[in-house]
Amino acid sequence: MLDTNEEKKPTHNGVFPSSRFSIAPMLDWTDRHCRYFHRLLTKETLLYTEMVTTGAIIHGKGDFLAYNEEEHPVALQLGGSNPQDLATCAKLAAERGYDEINLNVGCPSDRVQNGRFGACLMAEPVLVAECIAAMRDVVDIPVTVKTRIGIDDQDSYEFLTDFVRIVSEKGGCEQFTIHARKAWLSGLSPKENREIPPLDYPRAYQIKQDFAHLNIGVNGGIKTLDESLEHLAHLDGVMVGREAYQNPYLLAHVDQTIFGLDTPVKKRRQVVEEMYPYIEQQLAKGAYLGHITRHMLGLFQNMPGARQWRRYISENAHKPGSGIEVVQAALAKIPQELDV
Numbered sequence: 001m002l003d004t005n006e007e008k009k010p011t012h013n014g015v016f017p018s019s020r021f022s023i024a025p026m027l028d029w030t031d032r033h034c035r036y037f038h039r040l041l042t043k044e045t046l047l048y049t050e051m052v053t054t055g056a057i058i059h060g061k062g063d064f065l066a067y068n069e070e071e072h073p074v075a076l077q078l079g080g081s082n083p084q085d086l087a088t089c090a091k092l093a094a095e096r097g098y099d100e101i102n103l104n105v106g107c108p109s110d111r112v113q114n115g116r117f118g119a120c121l122m123a124e125p126v127l128v129a130e131c132i133a134a135m136r137d138v139v140d141i142p143v144t145v146k147t148r149i150g151i152d153d154q155d156s157y158e159f160l161t162d163f164v165r166i167v168s169e170k171g172g173c174e175q176f177t178i179h180a181r182k183a184w185l186s187g188l189s190p191k192e193n194r195e196i197p198p199l200d201y202p203r204a205y206q207i208k209q210d211f212a213h214l215n216i217g218v219n220g221g222i223k224t225l226d227e228s229l230e231h232l233a234h235l236d237g238v239m240v241g242r243e244a245y246q247n248p249y250l251l252a253h254v255d256q257t258i259f260g261l262d263t264p265v266k267k268r269r270q271v272v273e274e275m276y277p278y279i280e281q282q283l284a285k286g287a288y289l290g291h292i293t294r295h296m297l298g299l300f301q302n303m304p305g306a307r308q309w310r311r312y313i314s315e316n317a318h319k320p321g322s323g324i325e326v327v328q329a330a331l332a333k334i335p336q337e338l339d340v
């Protein structure tokens with residue numbers, strides 16, 4: 001449990017100060033092992049779960065709300081569009097101690113569209129408002145939205161402002177994270193939809209100017225903390241996805257650079273060693289080593305030995321019975337004299 005948790009209660013507009021910098025929800029990537037690892041690198045950053053559908057929580061077998069206490073502050077991202085179902089899930093999540101509920105209005109995959117949620121909900125702002133209101137009625141934690149700047153040919157500034165106005169005024173949503181590119185609902189894969197539509201950060205900045213009372217964050221294509229600081233001159237928050245996952249050491253400087261703490265910056269080796277007790281505890285519970293270490297592959301990016309580190313883990317962590325010795329042997333591939 002983070003000892004500073006008490007200080008992380010929502011303050012401004014019911015929004016966490018941590019939302020100044022967050023790691024994006026990423027399906028299959030930001031699972032609980034990943035979030036535990038990221039938390040070792042940064043104490044302040046707000047972490048998002050992968051999107052979890054209301055159907056999985058309500059009807060699925062297994063505990064889709066499980067997380068580690070150390071992950072706080074942690075937001076649950078929900079996928080769904082039925083206000084009652086979303087309210088049921090939000091209540092369960094709040095009872096489990098999640099710090100925020102976020103509704104996915106940005107994912108363009110076919111599967112998600114078939115379920116009538118994700119990015120296609122941008123065309124139904126009144127329904128989104130009802131969803132937010134239904135969740136806000138049953139929880140005290142912030143209920144936020146992650147959205148795009150538009151969908152298909154509905155990509156005017158007016159379309160986006162209508163969405164934000166209706167969802168904030170009718171739904172009471174006070175925080176929006178805007179992935180600053182539109183989504184094509186057909187024709188592009190989800191991956192292409194993260195790369196092909198051009199980024200338009202000024203559009204997110206304009207939303208902040210026109211809705212100054214709302215907490216507005218931006219997402220998409222952000223790769224450095226310098227870029228993050230530039231965005232923060234215009235906006236309340238920055239959300240980083242792929243770069244945080246692929247180059248996680250970026251996160252080691254966030255507490256100092258973005259949140260102004262003067263805590264020491266951890267070395268990569270220290271972070272690996274701090275993972276050992278967690279790995280052992282998880283292996284004892286039946287987890288596979290590879291499911292944990294896959295999130296750590298990028299830690300030594302651009303360092304001598306990085307390729308060998310990746311390779312050793314990739315070739316060995318999936319073998320039955322693999323344990324902590326695989327990570328120790330991989331760490332030994334990083335030259336001893338390197339103080340990293």
Ligand SMILES: Cc1cc2nc3c(=O)[nH]c(=O)nc-3n(C[C@H](O)[C@H](O)[C@H](O)COP(=O)(O)O)c2cc1C
Pocket residue numbers: 024025026027028029050051077104105106107146179194219220221222239240241242243
């Ligand atoms: C593997 C992967 C899975 C993703 N899954 C989700 C998701 O579950 N929910 C969501 O809102 N966005 C999802 N996204 C989109 C990211 O949250 C983010 O909006 C996008 O990657 C753009 O940010 P970036 O350029 O910093 O990566 C996913 C992205 C990736 C790469």
